[in-house]
Amino acid sequence: MAKNEFDIIKHYFAQQQLQRDDVALAIGDDCALVNVPVDFSVAVSTDSLVAGTHFLADADPASVAYKALASNLSDLAAMGATPAWVSLALTLPTIDETWLAPFCHSFFELANQYNIQLIGGDTTKGPLSITLTVQGLVPRGQALTRSGAQVGDDIYVTGDLGDSAAGLALILQQQHCDQHLAATLIERHFKASPRVNVGEALRGIASAALDISDGVVADVQHIAARSNVAIEIEVEQLPLSAELLAFCDGDRQQAQQLALSSGEEYELCFTASAANRDALKVALAHTNIKYTCIGKVKTGSGLSLLQSGKPLTWQLFGWDHFVVKDN
Amino acid sequence: MAKNEFDIIKHYFAQQQLQRDDVALAIGDDCALVNVPVDFSVAVSTDSLVAGTHFLADADPASVAYKALASNLSDLAAMGATPAWVSLALTLPTIDETWLAPFCHSFFELANQYNIQLIGGDTTKGPLSITLTVQGLVPRGQALTRSGAQVGDDIYVTGDLGDSAAGLALILQQQHCDQHLAATLIERHFKASPRVNVGEALRGIASAALDISDGVVADVQHIAARSNVAIEIEVEQLPLSAELLAFCDGDRQQAQQLALSSGEEYELCFTASAANRDALKVALAHTNIKYTCIGKVKTGSGLSLLQSGKPLTWQLFGWDHFVVKDN
Numbered sequence: 001m002a003k004n005e006f007d008i009i010k011h012y013f014a015q016q017q018l019q020r021d022d023v024a025l026a027i028g029d030d031c032a033l034v035n036v037p038v039d040f041s042v043a044v045s046t047d048s049l050v051a052g053t054h055f056l057a058d059a060d061p062a063s064v065a066y067k068a069l070a071s072n073l074s075d076l077a078a079m080g081a082t083p084a085w086v087s088l089a090l091t092l093p094t095i096d097e098t099w100l101a102p103f104c105h106s107f108f109e110l111a112n113q114y115n116i117q118l119i120g121g122d123t124t125k126g127p128l129s130i131t132l133t134v135q136g137l138v139p140r141g142q143a144l145t146r147s148g149a150q151v152g153d154d155i156y157v158t159g160d161l162g163d164s165a166a167g168l169a170l171i172l173q174q175q176h177c178d179q180h181l182a183a184t185l186i187e188r189h190f191k192a193s194p195r196v197n198v199g200e201a202l203r204g205i206a207s208a209a210l211d212i213s214d215g216v217v218a219d220v221q222h223i224a225a226r227s228n229v230a231i232e233i234e235v236e237q238l239p240l241s242a243e244l245l246a247f248c249d250g251d252r253q254q255a256q257q258l259a260l261s262s263g264e265e266y267e268l269c270f271t272a273s274a275a276n277r278d279a280l281k282v283a284l285a286h287t288n289i290k291y292t293c294i295g296k297v298k299t300g301s302g303l304s305l306l307q308s309g310k311p312l313t314w315q316l317f318g319w320d321h322f323v324v325k326d327n
Numbered sequence: 328m329a330k331n332e333f334d335i336i337k338h339y340f341a342q343q344q345l346q347r348d349d350v351a352l353a354i355g356d357d358c359a360l361v362n363v364p365v366d367f368s369v370a371v372s373t374d375s376l377v378a379g380t381h382f383l384a385d386a387d388p389a390s391v392a393y394k395a396l397a398s399n400l401s402d403l404a405a406m407g408a409t410p411a412w413v414s415l416a417l418t419l420p421t422i423d424e425t426w427l428a429p430f431c432h433s434f435f436e437l438a439n440q441y442n443i444q445l446i447g448g449d450t451t452k453g454p455l456s457i458t459l460t461v462q463g464l465v466p467r468g469q470a471l472t473r474s475g476a477q478v479g480d481d482i483y484v485t486g487d488l489g490d491s492a493a494g495l496a497l498i499l500q501q502q503h504c505d506q507h508l509a510a511t512l513i514e515r516h517f518k519a520s521p522r523v524n525v526g527e528a529l530r531g532i533a534s535a536a537l538d539i540s541d542g543v544v545a546d547v548q549h550i551a552a553r554s555n556v557a558i559e560i561e562v563e564q565l566p567l568s569a570e571l572l573a574f575c576d577g578d579r580q581q582a583q584q585l586a587l588s589s590g591e592e593y594e595l596c597f598t599a600s601a602a603n604r605d606a607l608k609v610a611l612a613h614t615n616i617k618y619t620c621i622g623k624v625k626t627g628s629g630l631s632l633l634q635s636g637k638p639l640t641w642q643l644f645g646w647d648h649f650v651v652k653d654n
Contacts, residue, residue: 050451050452075357087371120373126454226356
């Protein structure tokens, strides 16, 4: 890109107000320099969003920025890490200020909310895509991994499940519903909140955790595989919002389908021993985020879905077609 | 991507042998976890290579991998940081094993050489591009930045300048020369070595440093701007290889032109006080990398080019068209 194009981009990225004390050097040198407190580990996650694959090229840039950062913050939340720094690689076909302005506004709004500082990156010319590398801090030995689930543990999820999938179906006009309800569900798809404070609160209490990015059915299997356990989910315990049930015209089974397969919710799925039930209640009380026990960790491997304690009599839509992505 | 496609990619990335002690958790969870030694800072750099912008879509995948990682390692070198960890975001139009196999082989070969471990990333479907975030370790307060040059300092470059530009001109068939010579210069373009050991050796000795990625003329201006000084370069002191002079048929001025504007060389440009000349000699002796004083730091601002102590009488090609990119 030509010099003036870089100047335009620099102007937008210079809008960042946040200056963390642990950033010794931010944008403008060959590298950024950051300092890590003694006895903390650094959690690092990278995710790309590519136009045409993860969002439409004409998607609202504010929503794209939100999604890119929120999905990465959700990975930090899943580790129990506190967000610290982010690097942004932005590939743009042209320098379009009507795209950059809302993108940066939305990006920095969310970054400020979670006290995460942009420390560097790269801006290149090419097909639209965004790659973020986020970093967070977690006390050594306290990170929540996928591999710690123990037989007998309870398995929980935060929030409600399925609203994001319902919102997406509405955006894609695959389904329709009352306008007010649609607006609520679409908002939940675009503005799902990463559960950073929950992840932090779960340190020392949860035995395993991950964020629900590909749907709870696909994601809990990562815990099962990496912890060498089986997981049993009781579909009647899945937390369903009143809006999701209204969207499904009260069809509980359809709502459960959506709850099981809905991705990009940024809810956390975690396991904890029965002995930690009280500790969990205390730790999560201040987060104001609800959590629900949806099953148990068992001996064996894989995932079983139960309905009122009996094997499911209905076929989970798309069961065989899930993209099981091991990050 | 479908499950089997992820399995294919996992297979290639599982080929990594390197396991650093400071990596508590690598690929396979929501985040990687790394530990930083007390009294060290973390240097972080992100660079993207996009097909069609930075390389041709049909470029040799081994060369693409080398360039992506080497250019990032060069940023660490410029800070005096020791490479530690890398995250790879790879966007591929299709899963092509004839592309992935040489890409990964080349990537891990270079990564192993510099003891840098792949700790995570993302693989997505879309137009071919590679974004790397590299991280390195540097003792706190000893990082080499662009802002420390002092009036009176000498200014140096490592290696020879201009070979990479000559190699590129041959690749693009803009110029031709003897086949053996062409092979040497093309190899230097594709296989320029990041000067990691030089960067490490310069800690505590150099006052400022950066890597030459856009040509020495463009890059030293970053030191001038961030250090609030002027820089004077004596073109007769530019280190020119015998091969570059042969490529230019002995036309020293053409060779100097190339030396001044050649990018992607991964040579370091640094400043150091005259009092440190002996320390520099000792520190760099073990690296087996030559270094050359090419000028002085002066009061004022901007860059002056001199020839035998007098202002240049010839026009530097493209002087007004340099892309001055402030990372």
